Amino acid sequence: MSSSSYSNPPCAACKFLRRKCLPGCVFAPYFPPEEPQKFANVHKIFGASNVSKLLNEIQPHQREDAVNSLAYEADARMKDPVYGCVGAISVLQRQLLRLQKELDATNRHLMKYANNGMNQVVPAGGSFGHNSVLPVSYSYPWNNYNNSGDSPEGDGDGDGSMD
Numbered sequence: 001m002s003s004s005s006y007s008n009p010p011c012a013a014c015k016f017l018r019r020k021c022l023p024g025c026v027f028a029p030y031f032p033p034e035e036p037q038k039f040a041n042v043h044k045i046f047g048a049s050n051v052s053k054l055l056n057e058i059q060p061h062q063r064e065d066a067v068n069s070l071a072y073e074a075d076a077r078m079k080d081p082v083y084g085c086v087g088a089i090s091v092l093q094r095q096l097l098r099l100q101k102e103l104d105a106t107n108r109h110l111m112k113y114a115n116n117g118m119n120q121v122v123p124a125g126g127s128f129g130h131n132s133v134l135p136v137s138y139s140y141p142w143n144n145y146n147n148s149g150d151s152p153e154g155d156g157d158g159d160g161s162m163d
Contacts, residue, residue, distance in 0.1 A: 012039040017048060026055045030067040041074040042067075 013027035016039050031039040076085035
């Protein structure tokens with residue numbers, strides 16, 4: 001048997017570039033043979049020579065993060081050649097803004113309901129005790145329909161519990 005039968009398979013980069021994968025290959029730790037598409041995308045967008053130069057110029061402890069960033073951007077560029085990952089970031093920022101506005105509106109409604117309930121149920125002395133904002137006996141407006149016992153939810157006492 002030849003010594004090549006005991007060697008490791010070439011990394012995805014060397015296999016893609018059809019060259020022998022040497023022991024000091026800069027691509028081998030980051031482009032394993034079982035992930036050929038990862039290197040193919042990075043190569044198509046950035047070029048093997050540029051990636052090799054980049055990996056040789058940065059510190060070894062930064063290389064994995066750099067390759068992950070390159071792979072992410074390459075995948076994003078394959079899906080959206082114009083905007084790449086910036087397009088995805090923009091979509092997520094708009095979604096975050098929309099959800100933040102929705103959360104703010106929901107919190108305003110909750111405070112409105114909480115303030116209405118506090119005006120109706122104020123314990124003697126005007127203090128709720130235990131540093132709580134809402135009184136212990138506060139009845140949530142969305143649980144009011146349970147008081148009749150008609151609802152299949154809860155046990156009919158309005159506290160939402162099953163006991």
